[in-house]
Amino acid sequence: MATSIRCGFFLFVFLFSFNTAIAFSHEPELGSARVVFQTNYGDIEFGFYPSVAPKTVDHIFKLVRLGCYNTNHFFRVDKGFVAQVADVMGGRTAPMNLEQRLEAEKTIVGEFSNVKHVRGILSMGRYSDPDSAGSSFSILLGNAPHLDGQYAIFGKVTKGDDTLKKLEQLPTRTEGIFVMPTERITIHSTYYYVFVDTKVESCEREKDILRRRLSESAREIEKWRINCLP
Numbered sequence: 001m002a003t004s005i006r007c008g009f010f011l012f013v014f015l016f017s018f019n020t021a022i023a024f025s026h027e028p029e030l031g032s033a034r035v036v037f038q039t040n041y042g043d044i045e046f047g048f049y050p051s052v053a054p055k056t057v058d059h060i061f062k063l064v065r066l067g068c069y070n071t072n073h074f075f076r077v078d079k080g081f082v083a084q085v086a087d088v089m090g091g092r093t094a095p096m097n098l099e100q101r102l103e104a105e106k107t108i109v110g111e112f113s114n115v116k117h118v119r120g121i122l123s124m125g126r127y128s129d130p131d132s133a134g135s136s137f138s139i140l141l142g143n144a145p146h147l148d149g150q151y152a153i154f155g156k157v158t159k160g161d162d163t164l165k166k167l168e169q170l171p172t173r174t175e176g177i178f179v180m181p182t183e184r185i186t187i188h189s190t191y192y193y194v195f196v197d198t199k200v201e202s203c204e205r206e207k208d209i210l211r212r213r214l215s216e217s218a219r220e221i222e223k224w225r226i227n228c229l230p
Contacts, residue, residue: 034192035191040188042160045157071092073086073187078172084138088104112130115153116145117144141164167185
């Protein structure tokens with residue numbers, strides 16, 4: 001009897017530990033959409049965290065699909081801290097049509113999370129009102145733990161760190177709290193596509209197979225316990 005209890009207990013601990021490790025061993029999952037900003041210093045590609053900030057993701061992705069970031073710019077580049085995209089309402093050189101303007105005027109509720117502000121993360125800009133985020137956002141150029149839980153993280157850079165490094169080398173000037181490039185960093189155009197990660201799909205299949213094997217092993221152990229233990 002004691003042996004069967006110990007077997008059941010150790011099996012439970014093993015299965016629980018396995019599932020816990022799967023749940024907490026990786027960062028938030030990126031959605032399939034990828035956005036590319038084509039700047040005069042190179043391309044920057046990023047993906048979204050729809051499970052972390054769904055309203056923010058929907059808003060930013062709609063702005064991209066409407067072409068709102070075309071002819072916009074990075075108004076702030078603070079080496080080791082952030083490169084910040086200007087609000088499209090005032091940052092574009094091209095005029096906006098009615099549909100673009102209606103979306104750009106919206107503000108989004110603050111979707112704060114426990115995701116950390118580290119290099120490559122996308123984080124919404126805002127005013128003192130936590131629900132005042134619009135279309136301006138920052139790309140983290142370093143770790144900034146003091147921003148954690150204060151600004152809405154909604155994605156991360158997937159390609160283009162070499163472009164970010166180029167931006168960090170540009171001459172800057174300081175205006176108040178902002179470190180700004182002395183020349184315009186233009187987002188000439190943007191596009192998006194659906195990314196299919198075959199490696200992730202393969203890992204998911206392997207996890208499913210392993211779960212089934214564990215379940216089968218649990219049934220075999222239970223059969224052995226019933227047949228072999230008093």
